[in-house]
Amino acid sequence: MLFLAFKQLMARPLQTLLALLAIAFGAAAFIILSGMMLGFREVFIQRLINTAAHISIKAEEKTVEEHSLDSAFFPDKLVKWLVPPVSHDEPPHIEYPQGWFDKLDTDEAVEAYAPQLVAQVLLSRGKLSRTIALIGVEPEKQIRATDVQSDMTVGNFLDIGKGGFQVIIGESLAQKLGVRQNDNLNIVDTKGEVRPAKVAGFFSTGMVQIDDVTGYAPIHYVQEVNQTPGQVSQIIVKLKDITRAKTVADNWAALSREKVQSWDEANANFFAVFTMQDMIRYILSAVVLMIAAFVIFIVLNMIVMQKRGEIAILRSMGYEAGDIIRLFLSQGIFLGFFGGLLGLGLGTLVCLYVQSIKFGQGMGMSRGMDHMLIAWHTYIYVTAFLLAFFSGLAAGFWPAYRAGRMHPIDILRSEGG
Amino acid sequence: MSLVAKKIVKSFGQPPNVTIVLKTLSFEIKDGEFVAITGRSGSGKSTLLYSLSTLDPLNSGTLLLEGKDTSRLSEKALHEFRNQNMGFVFQFHYLLPELTCEENVLFPARKTNQHEKFRKQAVKLMDDFEIGHIRNKLSGQISGGERQRVAIARALIMKPKYLFADEPTGNLDSTSSEKVLKIFEQVNRTLKTTILMVTHDQGYANRAKRRIGLKDGNLEFDKKRS
Ligand SMILES: Nc1ncnc2c1ncn2[C@@H]1O[C@H](COP(=O)(O)OP(=O)(O)O)[C@@H](O)[C@H]1O
Numbered sequence A: 001m002l003f004l005a006f007k008q009l010m011a012r013p014l015q016t017l018l019a020l021l022a023i024a025f026g027a028a029a030f031i032i033l034s035g036m037m038l039g040f041r042e043v044f045i046q047r048l049i050n051t052a053a054h055i056s057i058k059a060e061e062k063t064v065e066e067h068s069l070d071s072a073f074f075p076d077k078l079v080k081w082l083v084p085p086v087s088h089d090e091p092p093h094i095e096y097p098q099g100w101f102d103k104l105d106t107d108e109a110v111e112a113y114a115p116q117l118v119a120q121v122l123l124s125r126g127k128l129s130r131t132i133a134l135i136g137v138e139p140e141k142q143i144r145a146t147d148v149q150s151d152m153t154v155g156n157f158l159d160i161g162k163g164g165f166q167v168i169i170g171e172s173l174a175q176k177l178g179v180r181q182n183d184n185l186n187i188v189d190t191k192g193e194v195r196p197a198k199v200a201g202f203f204s205t206g207m208v209q210i211d212d213v214t215g216y217a218p219i220h221y222v223q224e225v226n227q228t229p230g231q232v233s234q235i236i237v238k239l240k241d242i243t244r245a246k247t248v249a250d251n252w253a254a255l256s257r258e259k260v261q262s263w264d265e266a267n268a269n270f271f272a273v274f275t276m277q278d279m280i281r282y283i284l285s286a287v288v289l290m291i292a293a294f295v296i297f298i299v300l301n302m303i304v305m306q307k308r309g310e311i312a313i314l315r316s317m318g319y320e321a322g323d324i325i326r327l328f329l330s331q332g333i334f335l336g337f338f339g340g341l342l343g344l345g346l347g348t349l350v351c352l353y354v355q356s357i358k359f360g361q362g363m364g365m366s367r368g369m370d371h372m373l374i375a376w377h378t379y380i381y382v383t384a385f386l387l388a389f390f391s392g393l394a395a396g397f398w399p400a401y402r403a404g405r406m407h408p409i410d411i412l413r414s415e416g417g
Numbered sequence B: 001m002s003l004v005a006k007k008i009v010k011s012f013g014q015p016p017n018v019t020i021v022l023k024t025l026s027f028e029i030k031d032g033e034f035v036a037i038t039g040r041s042g043s044g045k046s047t048l049l050y051s052l053s054t055l056d057p058l059n060s061g062t063l064l065l066e067g068k069d070t071s072r073l074s075e076k077a078l079h080e081f082r083n084q085n086m087g088f089v090f091q092f093h094y095l096l097p098e099l100t101c102e103e104n105v106l107f108p109a110r111k112t113n114q115h116e117k118f119r120k121q122a123v124k125l126m127d128d129f130e131i132g133h134i135r136n137k138l139s140g141q142i143s144g145g146e147r148q149r150v151a152i153a154r155a156l157i158m159k160p161k162y163l164f165a166d167e168p169t170g171n172l173d174s175t176s177s178e179k180v181l182k183i184f185e186q187v188n189r190t191l192k193t194t195i196l197m198v199t200h201d202q203g204y205a206n207r208a209k210r211r212i213g214l215k216d217g218n219l220e221f222d223k224k225r226s
């Protein structure tokens, strides 16, 4: 029957080619969309992981409202305060950082951690000034817990620990302020106090929203600027296994007053976008494949109707219903299979082409990235092929089933025997 | 062995709209006979042929093939029996247009994957039927008479015991019809194939050794030529 199925496909080359192409486009669409979207996403996530830390432990910003304290002072009573309680204006900080350090030092899952204190300050040089988040760090711990060292474009991150008030700022910010390495800047705190600092180097994460508004300085300087000696506002944790971030974060959160977030929780909004992208990817490919399947379905249905007489003679010469089903189903499967293979080839070629397109400097989302990044995962190709294959199978199913149900006698009579 | 029909009844429709087409027919057809089934249009000739060839099940009565009650055989066994022992020719040739004439002739043998084994036989049959020269042509490229002869070669490729033909000359001119009849006579004589041929042409019917006449589903006559 495969012999006849193949001959029948070859006997209508145009329809076969059309169906093959339609299936191939569907599979290729999936590969190209997935390659581009996932390629972009993976770089993006990699950047996120590098810059956002696997787990961050932050002081909870406690807001006290009118009835927040009711139960503590007057349990089970309805309270009307004459002077409602308010929170006093202390910046959020971790109450007992040493407790966390002890815990992190002994936790098996932890690779490294780095305490930080973030202060909003004004960087000024001459007439130019910018507000930035100045992150106070312990340089040694910071480079072990994050990738900041590899993001350095000028200077060494450890330099800021070598005495004096030294800062490292984003390269794009430095360009905007017109500063070079070893230049001096003024750091102005919220109370207006001015402190000079030396620029030890630049970093670039490739993300403007970070590079333009972030600087690093030794933590004790930031504590001084902030007038909060000894305080830590957050601890960045690097795990040995990032995939366990959520589990570990949840465990710690249950036992502490601080807000413990894994990197993916902290960036939940991006993941919502990714979910959208996935939907688009699947829906688009599904639409193309459904059109392809529909083409195959229509063609096969037509063929089955045209070939009623031949079906009757096949049945009379001893071919069974199953043989007839196989005859038409195998054509759908053939189209799905080879359309899928064609799609793999087509998708790969387009991906290779897209990857080879160079775009101008500045358009890239990251330094050193001058072309589209394409994901090449096997599962993309397997999925694309399976989608194509099953479209063909599904499209062939009903016409084949219908042909199998036809009775030779009914056909012969209606054809005028 | 032989083909035996005992009180066979075939009807269509559900009560109260039942049409009885074959009304309790009984006869026996011995191996090697050449039988013509005649009768007016609508007398039940085709229905009888389909029933005797197991394509259409009976409503009652018994059909014995090779001594076996066909109602006791499974679908699968019937398919196999038809494939090995029966050939069919209809008014229309029903050749597969995608295949060459030779592949068409060999197609019944493909069911059991024996087409290579039967290729010689196909070539011989086609030569015998004067269609050897169109072996590699598609059915669209040959004449109506040639198509019907390819269809007959296809029906005979498995060397079946029975050849069932329903108005095999119904669509042919007299020259082509004559060739078909010659082939039937030759096949019946040399291969000892039992032939059941439905026709409403008295002239062709008279060429058979036995004629069964149907009228409104009843046996009108059953004559043997002496
Ligand atoms: N499926 C069916 N349903 C109802 N009546 C049928 C059916 N098939 C055949 N008949 C009737 O049976 C009778 C015999 O038909 P048929 O065997 O084709 O006659 P013939 O071949 O002698 O012309 C006709 O009256 C026809 O209308």
Ligand SMILES: [Mg+2]
Residues within 6 Å of the ligand: A417, B045, B046, B047
């Ligand atoms: Mg008829």
